[in-house]
Amino acid sequence: MQIYLPIAEVSVNAFLLLGLGGLVGVLSGMFGVGGGFLITPLLFFIGIPPAVAVATSANQIVASSISGVLAHFRRRTVDLKMGCVTLVGGLIGAALGVVVFNYLKSLGQVDLLVRLCYVVFLGIVGGLMFIESANAIRRSRQAAKAGRSAPVKRNKHNWVHALPFKMRFRTSGLYISVIPPIFVGFAVGILSAVMGAGGGFIMVPAMIYLLHMPTKVVIGTSLFQIIFVAGFTTFLHATTNYTVDVVLALLLLIGGVIGAQFGTQIGTRMKAEQLRILLALLVVMVCVKLGLELVLHPSELYTLAPVGEG
Amino acid sequence: MRLLLVLLLTLLPALGQAEEVVLGLSRNNVAITANFDGSELLIFGAVKREEPIRQDLPLEVIITVTGPSTAVTVRRKERTFGIWVNRDSVDVDVAPSFYAVATTGPMTDVLKDIEDLRYKISINRAIRSVGAPSNILDAERFTDALIRIRQNRGLYLEDEGGVELDEQTLFRTSLRLPANLTEGRYKTRIFLTRGGDVISNYETEIEVRKVGLERWLYSLSRNQPMLYGLMSLAIAVAAGWGASEAFRLLRNS
Numbered sequence: 001m002q003i004y005l006p007i008a009e010v011s012v013n014a015f016l017l018l019g020l021g022g023l024v025g026v027l028s029g030m031f032g033v034g035g036g037f038l039i040t041p042l043l044f045f046i047g048i049p050p051a052v053a054v055a056t057s058a059n060q061i062v063a064s065s066i067s068g069v070l071a072h073f074r075r076r077t078v079d080l081k082m083g084c085v086t087l088v089g090g091l092i093g094a095a096l097g098v099v100v101f102n103y104l105k106s107l108g109q110v111d112l113l114v115r116l117c118y119v120v121f122l123g124i125v126g127g128l129m130f131i132e133s134a135n136a137i138r139r140s141r142q143a144a145k146a147g148r149s150a151p152v153k154r155n156k157h158n159w160v161h162a163l164p165f166k167m168r169f170r171t172s173g174l175y176i177s178v179i180p181p182i183f184v185g186f187a188v189g190i191l192s193a194v195m196g197a198g199g200g201f202i203m204v205p206a207m208i209y210l211l212h213m214p215t216k217v218v219i220g221t222s223l224f225q226i227i228f229v230a231g232f233t234t235f236l237h238a239t240t241n242y243t244v245d246v247v248l249a250l251l252l253l254i255g256g257v258i259g260a261q262f263g264t265q266i267g268t269r270m271k272a273e274q275l276r277i278l279l280a281l282l283v284v285m286v287c288v289k290l291g292l293e294l295v296l297h298p299s300e301l302y303t304l305a306p307v308g309e310g
Numbered sequence: 311m312r313l314l315l316v317l318l319l320t321l322l323p324a325l326g327q328a329e330e331v332v333l334g335l336s337r338n339n340v341a342i343t344a345n346f347d348g349s350e351l352l353i354f355g356a357v358k359r360e361e362p363i364r365q366d367l368p369l370e371v372i373i374t375v376t377g378p379s380t381a382v383t384v385r386r387k388e389r390t391f392g393i394w395v396n397r398d399s400v401d402v403d404v405a406p407s408f409y410a411v412a413t414t415g416p417m418t419d420v421l422k423d424i425e426d427l428r429y430k431i432s433i434n435r436a437i438r439s440v441g442a443p444s445n446i447l448d449a450e451r452f453t454d455a456l457i458r459i460r461q462n463r464g465l466y467l468e469d470e471g472g473v474e475l476d477e478q479t480l481f482r483t484s485l486r487l488p489a490n491l492t493e494g495r496y497k498t499r500i501f502l503t504r505g506g507d508v509i510s511n512y513e514t515e516i517e518v519r520k521v522g523l524e525r526w527l528y529s530l531s532r533n534q535p536m537l538y539g540l541m542s543l544a545i546a547v548a549a550g551w552g553a554s555e556a557f558r559l560l561r562n563s
Contacts, residue, residue, distance in 0.1 A: 234543060247527065249546065
């Protein structure tokens with residue numbers, strides 16, 4: 001069934017969009033990532049104009065994140081206090097990110113820089129997570145052989161704990177300075193506005209490895225803060241660039257919210273290390289795909305854009 | 311089924327033109343609805359003349375349909391430090407979002423170059439690039455790329471021999487309007503030529519516009535962006551919450 005999208009001004013198959021939304025929704029629920037880093041390139045691929053794809057996926061991320069976060073709320077795996085603190089940084093970062101985005105657009109290099117950002121960040125994050133979770137799984141296997149539970153030792157005391165403005169985060173069981181969470185939120189906010197993604201794929205590892213939050217809490221908290229950052233981004237795009245396609249968003253999010261519910265169910269049945277290694281693999285795969293596109297000879301050397309736009 | 315709306319338009323009395331066009335269109339407006347998936351456009355008409363048909367040179371017909379024009383930046387990638395980067399760019403000042411040209415025979419036979427230049431009929435002429443930056447020596451490659459990309463998307467069509475002409479009087483052609491059509495007035499031109507010279511031309515417009523929900527959403531996004539943004543968010547929130555509740559009920563039952 002073909003459907004004409006009023007803002008994107010293209011006609012696409014409705015079931016294809018529902019499927020895409022569903023797939024990304026499952027991942028979103030499983031890993032606590034908004035899925036923007038997957039859905040935005042996928043939308044480019046099916047012929048949605050990039051500006052519309054970026055803005056609309058932000059809207060779809062809001063829906064799938066809400067669906068996911070409610071499930072986490074019921075299991076009390078959302079650290080509201082931590083979410084709010086990172087959100088403060090996130091909103092400031094997103095606003096700054098839009099300014100950066102428009103500047104890059106005026107240089108005509110936004111496409112390249114967005115891709116480079118993806119490759120670099122996905123590469124680093126995915127690689128580190130993969131190594132860490134592979135080690136964790138090996139350790140727990142060895143521990144199982146030795147017949148005792150595996151205490152995963154993490155370095156609990158580093159420079160992060162030396163900073164001022166300490167605050168107690170009960171749900172996460174942390175007593176740390178608010179500076180690192182705000183900074184993490186801020187950095188993710190910038191990146192999410194520039195890259196057209198919720199930023200969960202950076203937020204989740206940052207919370208685990210930088211803030212040392214428990215993995216189970218991380219996903220709910222990350223989803224919670226993504227809702228607001230993605231919502232803010234949607235609103236900015238809708239009011240400044242008129243690029244949010246509500247029909248496209250609706251189709252994606254119908255698939256997305258249903259997928260997210262299944263994803264959350266799958267996520268709770270899996271071990272934290274397994275969850276992390278799967279996310280790491282996924283991140284690395286997207287990274288390799290985007291990296292190859294930069295290096296391989298493109299089939300079409302020329303690209304078109306309206307004058308004055310990226 | 312599509313309503314076949316026959317609209318016959320008679321010309322103003324043309325002065326000094328021995329042959330003139332009487333045109334029919336299968337539709338003089340194209341409505342973009344929610345399930346719009348392209349459209350077939352039938353253009354047909356007749357040549358009206360007061361004198362007997364000239365026998366020296368055959369009559370030829372050229373039909374063009376031009377979508378709204380915008381300026382387009384064409385960028386070319388080059389390999390720099392191993393990765394492909396946008397380097398040179400050329401602004402094409404006038405490039406129609408859609409352009410179709412159909413003729414009764416090969417373009418070189420039915421139209422002289424000088425007439426093409428004057429009426430801007432062939433695709434290459436319909437696109438105008440005023441001046442490329444002086445450091446770009448192969449500017450025509452950029453316009454060629456523009457044409458190639460849009461031809462691949464079905465936005466630029468050239469159909470030599472696509473117009474059927476009976477008895478030098480009745481002509482017809484059908485054009486495929488693609489699904490990714492933009493809104494606006496599509497200028498439709500009919501040229502009659504003999505020996506490559508344009509002897510008569512006729513112009514009308516086809517209105518392409520979104521209707522119903524498509525129209526409403528589009529206008530809302532432009533006129534009330536705040537409201538539109540909030541509506542989009544409200545839908546997202548409602549869908550997210552709704553799905554979560556629905557699944558909870560499903561599991562509890």
